[in-house]
Amino acid sequence: MTGIPLVALVGNPNAGKSALFNALTGARQKVGNYPGVTVERHSGRLALDDGRPIELVDLPGTYSLDPSSPDEEVTRDVVLGAQAGERRPDAIVVVADATNLDNHLRFALQLRQLGLPMVLALNMVDMAARDGLTIDVAALAGELGLPVIETVAVRKRGLDALRTALSETLRTHAIPAVPTGEVDPDIRHFQREARRIARAATVDEPRARQVTASLDRFALHPVLGPIILLTLLFVMFQAVFSWSEAPIGWIEGAQGWLADTATAMLPAGFLRDLLVQGVINGVGSVVVFLPQIVILFLFILVLEASGYMVRAAMLMDRLMAGVGLSGRAFIPLLSSFACAIPGIMATRSIQDPRERLTTILVAPLMTCSARLPVYAVVIGAFIPARRVMWGVGLQGLVLLALYVAGIVSAMIASVLIRRTVTRGVGGGFLLEMPRYQWPAVRDIAIGLWQRAYVFLRRAGTIILGVTVVLWVLTSYPVAPAGVKQSEYSVAGRIASGLEVVLKPIGFNHEMSLAVIPAMAAREVAVSALQTVYAIDAADEDQGAQELGGKLASRWSLATALAFLAWFVFAPQCLSTIAVVRRETNGWKWPAFMIGYLFALAYVAAGATYWIAVWAGLG
Numbered sequence: 082m083t084g085i086p087l088v089a090l091v092g093n094p095n096a097g098k099s100a101l102f103n104a105l106t107g108a109r110q111k112v113g114n115y116p117g118v119t120v121e122r123h124s125g126r127l128a129l130d131d132g133r134p135i136e137l138v139d140l141p142g143t144y145s146l147d148p149s150s151p152d153e154e155v156t157r158d159v160v161l162g163a164q165a166g167e168r169r170p171d172a173i174v175v176v177a178d179a180t181n182l183d184n185h186l187r188f189a190l191q192l193r194q195l196g197l198p199m200v201l202a203l204n205m206v207d208m209a210a211r212d213g214l215t216i217d218v219a220a221l222a223g224e225l226g227l228p229v230i231e232t233v234a235v236r237k238r239g240l241d242a243l244r245t246a247l248s249e250t251l252r253t254h255a256i257p258a259v260p261t262g263e264v265d266p267d268i269r270h271f272q273r274e275a276r277r278i279a280r281a282a283t284v285d286e287p288r289a290r291q292v293t294a295s296l297d298r299f300a301l302h303p304v305l306g307p308i309i310l311l312t313l314l315f316v317m318f319q320a321v322f323s324w325s326e327a328p329i330g331w332i333e334g335a336q337g338w339l340a341d342t343a344t345a346m347l348p349a350g351f352l353r354d355l356l357v358q359g360v361i362n363g364v365g366s367v368v369v370f371l372p373q374i375v376i377l378f379l380f381i382l383v384l385e386a387s388g389y390m391v392r393a394a395m396l397m398d399r400l401m402a403g404v405g406l407s408g409r410a411f412i413p414l415l416s417s418f419a420c421a422i423p424g425i426m427a428t429r430s431i432q433d434p435r436e437r438l439t440t441i442l443v444a445p446l447m448t449c450s451a452r453l454p455v456y457a458v459v460i461g462a463f464i465p466a467r468r469v470m471w472g473v474g475l476q477g478l479v480l481l482a483l484y485v486a487g488i489v490s491a492m493i494a495s496v497l498i499r500r501t502v503t504r505g506v507g508g509g510f511l512l513e514m515p516r517y518q519w520p521a522v523r524d525i526a527i528g529l530w531q532r533a534y535v536f537l538r539r540a541g542t543i544i545l546g547v548t549v550v551l552w553v554l555t556s557y558p559v560a561p562a563g564v565k566q567s568e569y570s571v572a573g574r575i576a577s578g579l580e581v582v583l584k585p586i587g588f589n590h591e592m593s594l595a596v597i598p599a600m601a602a603r604e605v606a607v608s609a610l611q612t613v614y615a616i617d618a619a620d621e622d623q624g625a626q627e628l629g630g631k632l633a634s635r636w637s638l639a640t641a642l643a644f645l646a647w648f649v650f651a652p653q654c655l656s657t658i659a660v661v662r663r664e665t666n667g668w669k670w671p672a673f674m675i676g677y678l679f680a681l682a683y684v685a686a687g688a689t690y691w692i693a694v695w696a697g698l699g
């Protein structure tokens with residue numbers, strides 16, 4: 082054997098492979114309580130008890146070795162050693178959910194036929210215990226002819242035993258003895274056998290999965306279910322505004338202090354202006370939205386980890402079926418609330434290629450977190466922080482409406498796309514219902530930290546870079562007295578050209594200037610506006626006023642609403658386009674997507690503007 086041993090984690094979706102992978106290697110792969118979380122292979126290293134290193138691969142979950150979607154193909158190819166440029170694993174750890182033994186054993190039996198050294202990690206034994214289920218591990222190991230180790234991945238239980246079993250298996254190269262007569266490739270055979278073994282190894286019958294079943298009576302109720310879902314969303318968007326006030330204040334305070342200190346310490350001139358206007362206030366105008374992003378993700382992560390999200394998918398399935406998408410599209414669309422890129426990658430778990438393509442094309446309509454700063458700044462400036470009935474905040478309501486507008490247009494777009502460019506029948510609903518559980522605090526904390534980190538890294542890299550370039554392009558050449566700097570400058574002249582096209586939909590010069598750099602990252606729309614107003618206001622000495630106040634005194638409500646509408650359909654960012662190109666193998670579909678989204682954004686912003694003007698809000 083050359084190199085270090087390669088061990089693959091294989092098993093049904095949602096068995097806890099990634100949780101086990103994280104526990105063993107210290108990695109932070111995404112874990113979620115629904116099938117189809119992992120869509121790519123990830124590898125990491127760990128040391129076995131004898132100190133020997135091994136390479137561990139986490140794989141997408143799959144029900145069998147006959148893949149039905151692109152992510153499952155990855156698993157099959159890795160396990161069979163058919164993946165290009167990759168060797169075959171030296172051993173397999175089959176991860177099985179102890180509470181769903183017969184289903185998970187079926188795949189284990191199929192894997193056993195591969196003739197590779199194998200260990201079974203009987204995961205989620207804590208859940209089995211909760212359900213009143215006791216599994217006779219020795220009996221199971223005997224029946225399977227494999228070492229069986231009980232684990233609780235999220236509590237790091239059973240890891241030492243697993244490492245020991247693994248090093249033993251690798252050392253002896255023990256290949257499971259496959260009983261004769263089991264060469265039958267028929268999956269039904271495995272199903273029967275799995276059921277028999279599960280029954281033989283289960284000591285106590287479950288007291289029925291009462292918790293999950295009784296919660297589902299409410300969550301999936303045809304009338305109550307949607308009400309619960311809407312209520313949750315509603316509370317989430319209220320919280321985004323009401324919980325964030327204090328921390329936003331702290332960040333603004335820090336930003337103001339930085340700007341003042343820099344102004345006091347540096348001599349007036351290029352460097353000071355760049356630093357204060359472009360970097361501190363420009364980038365700062367985006368960073369202040371960190372608390373809102375964290376709050377939004379706190380809700381999303383908790384709902385995901387508890388198992389509720391799949392119920393939401395179930396409820397949406399009735400709707401989704403009507404628009405030609407299956408419930409499978411829900412998870413990718415859900416991920417797109419963070420960012421369209423992981424969302425588009427998650428479509429790999431969709432079986433039907435046309436359905437997958439449709440999901441890719443509408444994913445950018447789901448409101449990604451990069452749009453939150455843009456929405457929040459405009460809402461903060463134009464929508465009074467008033468309570469309408471029952472203490473409900475108006476700002477949160479408008480934000481909810483913007484998210485809903487994105488979802489509804491994604492639905493409409495998929496109906497149209499399914500009827501035209503991706504015609505054909507789709508697959509059914511294949512999502513398995515995970516059980517409810519309390520979210521693991523550690524997973525939520527890691528998830529939040531990762532989100533915050535991604536946001537801050539964007540602020541420190543792409544947003545900073547684009548803002549600085551924009552600041553330079555807006556500051557030069559210096560305008561003669563009496564001429565507005567933002568119009569005389571290079572960026573200003575480009576914006577003036579663009580304004581010809583954007584004026585009919587209510588956009589002003591500054592907005593025209595902001596939409597192009599926003600293609601790099603949508604948050605840049607905010608820092609761009611901040612920068613432009615700071616440069617123009619420099620001589621009037623109004624630079625200190627915060628962005629919301631500047632917008633409120635300069636834009637009409639109709640204009641502000643048009644800007645929001647534009648960003649609901651907003652021209653996707655460049656990285657999204659790149660990922661669509663990669664996932665669809667060509668430029669045809671990204672071009673189609675750009676075209677239709679631009680058209681939608683233009684029409685929607687225009688309609689919003691003119692309706693608002695007509696309603697007397699101009």
Ligand SMILES: Nc1nc2c(ncn2[C@@H]2O[C@H](COP(=O)(O)OP(=O)(O)OP(=O)(O)O)[C@@H](O)[C@H]2O)c(=O)[nH]1
Nearest residue numbers: 095096097098099100113117118119142205233234
């Ligand atoms: N109670 C309990 N929960 C667990 C255990 N292992 C994993 N989980 C939870 O089960 C859910 C699924 O875990 P993942 O690690 O994402 O499952 P996976 O097998 O990687 O799933 P896919 O990537 O979709 O194939 C998550 O919510 C985990 O927190 C366990 O031993 N006990």
Ligand SMILES: [Mg+2]
Nearest residue numbers: 098099118119
């Ligand atoms: Mg996983």
